[in-house]
Amino acid sequence: xxxxxxxxxxGTIGRNTxxxxxxHPEAFCVSALAAGSNLPLLAEQIRFFRPDLVSLGKKEDxxxxxxxxxxxxxxxxxxPEGAAEVGGGAESDIVxxxxxxxxxxxPTLAAIRSGRRLALANxxxxxxxxxxxxxxxxxxxxxxxxxxxxxSGVFQCLAREKKRNVGKVILTASGGPFLKTPLREIAxxxxxxxxxxxxxxxxxxxxxDSATMMNKGLELIEARWLFDLSPEALGILVHPQSIxxxxxxxxxxSVLAQLSPxxxxxxxQYALTWPERFAPAVPPLDLAAIAxxxxxxxxxxxxxxxxxxxxxxxxxxxAPVALNAANEVAVEAFLGGxxxxxxxxxxxxxxxxxxxTTCIASxxxxxxxxxxxxxxxxxxxxxxx
Numbered sequence: 552x553x554x555x556x557x558x559x560x561x562g563t564i565g566r567n568t569x570x571x572x573x574x575h576p577e578a579f580c581v582s583a584l585a586a587g588s589n590l591p592l593l594a595e596q597i598r599f600f601r602p603d604l605v606s607l608g609k610k611e612d613x614x615x616x617x618x619x620x621x622x623x624x625x626x627x628x629x630x631p632e633g634a635a636e637v638g639g640g641a642e643s644d645i646v647x648x649x650x651x652x653x654x655x656x657x658p659t660l661a662a663i664r665s666g667r668r669l670a671l672a673n674x675x676x677x678x679x680x681x682x683x684x685x686x687x688x689x690x691x692x693x694x695x696x697x698x699x700x701x702x703s704g705v706f707q708c709l710a711r712e713k714k715r716n717v718g719k720v721i722l723t724a725s726g727g728p729f730l731k732t733p734l735r736e737i738a739x740x741x742x743x744x745x746x747x748x749x750x751x752x753x754x755x756x757x758x759x760d761s762a763t764m765m766n767k768g769l770e771l772i773e774a775r776w777l778f779d780l781s782p783e784a785l786g787i788l789v790h791p792q793s794i795x796x797x798x799x800x801x802x803x804x805s806v807l808a809q810l811s812p813x814x815x816x817x818x819x820q821y822a823l824t825w826p827e828r829f830a831p832a833v834p835p836l837d838l839a840a841i842a843x844x845x846x847x848x849x850x851x852x853x854x855x856x857x858x859x860x861x862x863x864x865x866x867x868x869x870a871p872v873a874l875n876a877a878n879e880v881a882v883e884a885f886l887g888g889x890x891x892x893x894x895x896x897x898x899x900x901x902x903x904x905x906x907x908t909t910c911i912a913s914x915x916x917x918x919x920x921x922x923x924x925x926x927x928x929x930x931x932x933x934x935x936x
Contacts, residue, residue, distance in 0.1 A: 552577070552578060552579065552580055553578060553579050553580075553644040553823070554579075554580055554581075554582035554642060554643050554644050554645070555568070555572060555579050555580070555581055555582060555643065555644070555645045555646075555647060555823065556581075556582050556583035556584070556585075556602075556637050556638065556640060556643035556645070556646045556647070556662075557569070557581065557583070557584050557585065557646075557647045558585045558634060558637060558638055558646065558648045558649055558650045558655060558658050558659070558662075558673070559585065559586070559587075559647075559648070559650040559651065559655070559672075559673075560584040560585065560586050560593065560596055560649075561586040561587065561589040561592045561593055561596070562650075562651065562754055563753055563754050563815070564647070564649035564672045564698065564815060564819065565584075565586075565647070565649050567815045567816050567819055568647050568670075568819050568823075569581070569596060569600065570816060570832075571816050571820045571823060571832055572600070572823075573599075573600075574832065575829060578824070578829070579823065580600070581596075581600035581601070581602045582602055582603055582604070582640065582642045582643045583602050583603060583604040583605065583637040583640050583642070583643060584596060584597070584600070584602050584604075584605050584606070584637070585605070585606040585607075585633065585634045585637040585638075585650070585658065586605075586606070586607060586608075587607070587608045588607065588608055588609065588612055590607075590612060590615060590616055590619070593605065593607070593616065594616065594619055597620065597624065597625060601625075602625050603625050603626065603642060604625055604626050604628070604636065604637060604640060605624075605625045605626070605627050605628070605637075606627070606628045606629060606630075606633030606634050606636065606637045607627070607628075607633070608629065608630065608634075609629060609630070610629045610630065612629065613627045613628065613629035631654075631657055631658075634650065634654075634657065635657050635658045635660075635661040636661075637658060638657075638658030638659060638660075638661035638662040638665070639658075639661030639662055639664060639665040640665075641665070643665075643667060644667060644668065645668045645670060645823060646662035646665075646667055646669050646670065647670040647672065647698070647819070647822075647823075648662060648669060648670065648671050648672060648673040648676065649672040649673060649698070650673055651673070651675075651754060651756050651757070652673075652675050652756070652875075652879050653675050653676075653679060653875060653876070653879070653921055655673035655675060655676050656673075656675070656676045656680060656914075656917065659671070659673055659676040659684070660676070660680070660683075660684065660687065660914065662693070663684055663687045663688050663691060663693045663695070664687055664691055664693075665691065665693070666691040666692050666693050667693060667694075668693070668694040668696060669688075669693055669694065669695045669696065670696050670698050670822035670823060671695055671696065671697050671698055671699075671777075671822075672698035672699065672819075674699060674766075674769050674770060674773045675769065675875050675879075677773040677776050677777060678769050678772045678773055678872075678874075678875050679871055679872045679875050679917050679920075679921065680911070680914070680917045681772070681773070681775065681776025681777075681871075682776065682911065683911070683913070683914065683917070684776070685776055685779075695777065696821075696822040696825055697773075697777055697818075697822070698815075698818050698819055698822050699770060699773070699818070700796045700811070700813075700815065700817075700818050701722040701723060701770055701774075701796050701797050702722075702770065702773065702774060702777055703796070703797075703809070703817075703818035703821055703822065704795075704796035704797030704808075704809030704811075704818075705720050705722070705774060705777075705778060705797040705799060706777075706778075707809045707821070708797060708798075708799040708807040708808070708809055709778065709799060710826075712799070712801070712807075714779070715802075716801055716802045716803070717780075717784070717799060717800075717801065717802070718784070718799075718800040718801055718802050719784050719785070719786055719799070719800040720774060720778060720780060720784060720785055720786070720797070720798075720799050721785075721786045721787065721788055721797065721798040721799070721800065722767060722770055722771065722774065722785075722786070722787055722788075722796075722797055723787070723788050723789070723790035723793070723795055723796055723797065723798070723846075724761075724764060724766075724767045724787055724788070724789050724790065724849065725748070725749065725750045725751070725761065725789075725790065725791055725793045726764075726789045726791055726849075727748060727749075727761040727762040727763075727764065728740075728744060728745060728747050728748055728749060728761075728762055729744075729745075729762055729853070730789070730791060730853075734852060734853060737853065737892065737893070738891060738892055738893025739891060739892065739893070740762075740891075740892040741892075742885065742886060742888070745758070745759050745762040745885075745892055746758050746759070746762075748761055748762075749791075750791075750792075750793040750813050751793065751813055751815075755886060756879075756882055756883075756886075759882045759885065759886065759895075760878070760882065762892070763854065763856050763892075763895055763896065764849065764854035764856060764857055765856045765860065765878050765895075765899075767787050767849070767854075767857065767860075768856060768857050768859070768860020768861070768863075768864075768874075769860065769874075769875065769878075771785050771787065771860060771861075771864055772860065772863060772864050772871050772874075775864060782861075782864045782865050785864070787849050787857070788846045788847065788848065788849075789846065789847045789848065789849050790844070790845065790846050790847075791845055792841060792843070792844055793813045794810050794811070794812075794813070794836065794841060794844060795808050795809070795810050795844060795846075796809050796810070796811065797809050810836060810838075812833050812834070812835075812836055814832065814833040816832035816833055817831075817832055817833065819832075820832045855896055855900075856878075856895075856896055856899060856900075859896075859899055859900055859903050860874060862903060863903070866908055867908075868908050868909060868910055868911050869906070869908050869909045869910070869911055869916070869917075869920035869924075870903070870906065870908050872911070872917055872920040872921050872924060873902060873903060873906040873920060873923075873924035873927075874899065874902075874903060875921075876902070876920075876921045876924035876925045876928060877898055877899040877902035877903065877924055877925075877928040878895070878899050879925075880898065880902075880925055880928040880932060881894065881895040881898035881899055881928065881932070882895060884898070884932055884936075889932070889936055890932065890935060890936065894935060897931075897935065898928055898931050898932055898935070899928075901931045902924055902927050902928045902931060905927050905931075906924060906927070
């Protein structure tokens, strides 16, 4: 039986991971959980899965949880140190990294340094510190198995292929809620409209990233490090049905593709069970019923942040850190009603234009570049508001 620790247990990926574990009690149990501030849901998860260790974001929430659970509950810790303890704890075989944003970097790094299997759903960690995480994984022997549906698709396509035979890796994008919206109307779209994704049920931040297609820009940078590819070997196709998650063009002209239903339980389960495959978590595809699969090139007039993400991908070093920091600041401001949808692009682009690229050689370099980019993004935001 494999013991699983989950970073971000009350989020969408965390809840789906626990559903997979619950469907295979003979194979998995929960060793540790880290959450933000959703005490009621976390308390339910603790009662059902009985982890030994739990972490919360704030000390006061940890104190409240201890009172709620009584003496027989798990050990409760808090803050960045608590999440890192969950990530690097000695009692886990697999760590699922699903904390959103750069806040997931420290516990993800702790998991990698522990030498365990990392089921990676926190794309931002690989975006801002890809070279560092790869280096640490080589040193510790940690396995990094991607959980994002697109990267899981690439991983599966490349499982038995030699890297020298790979020509290009293509990630697919649904196009989000504004794929057919007239261009002149997009900048004025509301939070509710941006959160109305046509295919996937995700957290608020990643859903907004899907609406701007920044999620795909971040995923290109993540793929560059996950699969050790050059920027020129990466591409995107818009695929509204979200059935084909990735394609790999081979040197001989063949194209490999991974298809599955739009349900995150499938890549999550694969990351937990690899190289084995368990009984399906959801009903299989009925391609005859789907009938049509469409593909198209992304329009940078509709999704201009793809161009900015492309700059960060090619520039490297601290540029992806600045891109991610500015996007997190801008999306938070949009969700809070401080800027309109079109303001996300403006804040990210201005931050990128004002960023001075520096070398990234350590965690401290990442955090310093992130701090400076956030200060710049907030100053831009203040001026615009």
